[in-house]
Amino acid sequence: MTRIWNDPADFADEMTDGFAAANGRHVQRVTGGVVRATESPRGQVAVVVGGGSGHYPAFGGLVGQGLAHGAAMGNLFASPSAQQIQAVAKAADNGGGVLFAYGNYAGDVLNFDAAQEHLRAEGVPCATVAVTDDVSSAALEERHKRRGIAGDLAVFRIAAAAAEAGHDLDGVERLARLANERTRSFGVAFSGCTLPGADEPLFSVPEGRMAIGLGIHGEPGIGETDVPTADGLAELLVAKLLEEVPDGTAAAGARVVPILNGLGSLKYEELFVVYRRVAQLLEAAGIVIVDPHVGEYCTSFDMAGTSLTLFWLDQELEALWETPVDAPAYRRGSVNPAQLKAAKGNAAADADAVPEADEASREAAGVVRAALGVIAATIDANVDELGRIDAVAGDGDHGIGMQRGAKAALTAGTAVDAGAGTTLARAAAAWADKAGGTSGALWGVILSSVANRLGDNGKPTLADLTAGVADGAKGVMDYGKAEVGDKTLVDALVPFAEALQRNADAGADLPTAWKAAAEDAARAAKATADLLPRMGRARPHAEKSLGTPDPGAHSLALIATAIGELLEGRNDHA
Template identity: 40%
Template sequence: MSIKTKKLINAPENIIPEFIEGLIAAYPDMLCVEGSTGRAVVAQQGPRDGKVGIVIGGGSGHEPAFAGYVGQGLADAAAVGNVFASPSPEQILDAGRAADGGAGVVFLYGNYTGDVLNFTMAAEELEAEGTPVRQIAVADDVASAPFERRHERRGVAGDFFVFKCAGAAADLGEPLQRVEELARLANDRCRSMGVALGACSLPQTGTPNFEIGAADMEIGMGLHGEPGMRREPLAPADAVTDVLMEPILRELGLNDGDRVAVLVNGLGATTQLELFLVFRRVKQILDQRSIHIHANWVGEYATSLEMAGASVTLLKLDDALTRLLDHPCRTPALTVGAAAERPVDAQRSVRKTRAIKDVVVLDRATLATGGRITPPAFLAMMRAVSVAIRAQKDWLSQLDGVIGDGDHGVTMDIGWTAVGHVLDAQPRDAVIAQTCEQMAQAFLTAVGASSGPLYAGAFRSAAAAVNTRLNLDSAALAAWIAGMNNGILARGGAKPGDKTMIDAWAPAAEAAAIAAQAGGDERAVLQAACDAAKTGMDDTAGIESRRGRSAKLGLRSIGHIDPGAASAYLTLRAMHEALLGLE
């Protein structure tokens, strides 16, 4: 029986809006909310005309990151995602528009697939509106990839230093290119390593993300509760700190007389007593090497809900970074020096809002009507998927907890629940392609994370594949399934064998096409797709992960089914069962 954790929350689905409401109420002189999504936390004394805008963001559960670093002299706005899930493009756009002072905007976020996908989509749209955008994915975790593949590393507590330096550069009036250069310099000179002693639990599930023995520790864990690079017996604080510091020192190449900034970060359930023991040992190691600590912070700065553990981050300083680190700022989570008063003549122009996109209307008279899957049947099939995903969300999250961050079932349920609301508002005879377009937007806006852009791309590609059809026959159904697969491929870049949802969608698309070409009806096409997706899902257990958060686990990912492939199979199975039920 799974152990249930206890949290002081109301309804889990309201936790983020209520968190933001409480944060703004606590710091009304520093923060406000702007934009229609309600997820863009903006500095009262931040954005101004002529200044480069600094936008940070990511999933919730890491408090005080990310909204806690919004304020004068640091970030102008933060896009707040669901727990352990990237904010959606719409939420990021609200933050980007709020931060835009006419000099360009810099997006800063951790190097995770969901964040990269969603921030990139938002950047594309903001640039289309005329705002120059630069992006930097923080990648400081030495445990997550070897040095020669450091562009694949995830961002952990190093966000703290990169955000601080970028915010100071913008506050000092540096132009966009220079702000980007300095932020990249901080990213290049920052290294982190962490240890987990216990798991965290998502508010929606109330169960630990992973299991760890009472006498064990995870070396190199991720900030979302992902398992680390290896599991070892728990050791004394000094020995653990030595393990964390060794790769950091090796990579930074620190010499006598060098200066560093140090962050000893608690992950949510680690006491100050323990954190200062770690810092004590960090200082001993640096003193032995005649390396000077210019500045240090010890406490909770980038947490993982209630995870027990800590991380150590070092930033190798030069004169430019030292100046930025020392520059005053005032935010809920960090105050450095005395922040200067906002210039009396500082102006903040009214920001542009998003233009309403034209809705493409299809001429129903030109659409092909042959086929068993009518618009009402399609709506019923999609509703069945929503119900199936909700019923299996705990299983999907359990699968994800073993090799990821444990939220796949939660995010898929959020997305399909949003889709369900769209379906409820659709006329029974709504054109299938247009329904898919609305499903795409609903999923993207509700979820963020990696699943948001991937399934939005899938629905849009599937819509394009059947936009000449009113009803779907077997060939059109196979084209729809292929469209789903192609949309995910185009946006995500994964390929079969990478241990992702593609390992279920790709064989399903191939099997559906073969069944349709052989003269099978719609039921036979879906049966073939289901069988192939089930086989593909099962086969992922024998694959080493090469994409996403689980790619950091290497061989440790073998033996576990990919949760994305599992949700793909559930989707096709629910569609098939619903179609059979309509007979």
């Protein structure tokens, strides 16, 4: 939904003013829209685009050297008037005539045609190419009825590149028409946008469902389905577009520019996940991918949706496609052309050799692996709860971060045939690497501190373990710069380490000392719930933070308790 406006009636004008103010290097505000702020060669065909506003970068964001010469910017989702179009075209004209290019909508056709007639009557040569890339909006036999969506970009760029290359109006029109013939798009949507000041979205799609072929203003689609996976969506989009290869030729061997366009609030990260599969599918079909585009090129305010465009190049079009562009929202070509590197990557160095270990330590490594299994299982069983607790005061990903780390630690610890110290060290490194974030780094420190004391020779003693845990607590405090009372992992780790030491000094055996220490840790973790939230981590609604423990401290207590049970069980059977 739109959040911010002054008087909704002034929105489009104020938007255009603000756009021009922000982009004075590229565009000049004129009656009806914007034109290039930079000089174009005398006699160059002027490419004038336009349409309703609300689709940025379309249309004003596409004005600049190498792209459009002017854009008529209508009201929100409403065609510009013939007067606006005429005024922009006159300001953009370089004496070489005007090529109008815009998406094929009834209101735009009406107004652009009227402007064209007026200009011709005044002696300005004009031609028009209405973009018809949306395959879902009419059958192939009725291509002229199809709507124009993100494929606009391909047609606009070719028209502009042709003008730049010195073609006359006929030549520019021919090439723009060819580009339109070879551009196909297909889109889906999950929700519509709400215009400034409106009470309701333009359309809605039921929760969990996805509209197929829906237009960028909510025009009718061809169906609805459950929301697929990202890969499923890629398959749907590619399959639909491969049904209609231009000229009926085969896809294999064709050179294609894919444009995966976000409509506003389906964001870049999601588009990249979808594109990953799109690229695989196109390559599997034998298509050569040229200059892929993944981003926002033609939006519909914050509508959630995406479309895939395939622009089927031929030799002439591909040469034009390389024309540099410098527009507010679209730039192509590098100022400092740089040499491409040879692909080399930095695959992790081969694992270091496994140090020698004696039989006793190898046996102890079995206990380490069992402990890693218990940790992974404990986190798995509590992942949702940990996420919930973290969501109160943090970003809610503590559970999945811990899960990622514990799983990686178990895998790494199981994969190596080594002594107890090396086994745990490998697990520690894997945890830190795969979990990332703060908790990943801190658990890496704890486990590697213990690993250093266990060593690879001899059966580890209770004293080794106690010293390792103490080292870990100290390491975490140094590393994380936190102290007891800061409501972090440290609040449970320090009491745990101290209790383990105290009970060991008092002569308790490992299971007994550990169990007592785990109980202290659990008590201390619980107490973090009674502390005020730390500045810098708490959420704006502070009262929500009271009553839930710190998730890091809670995780430590859960793990300590579970390992205590493992040790007790082992002792029973020893």
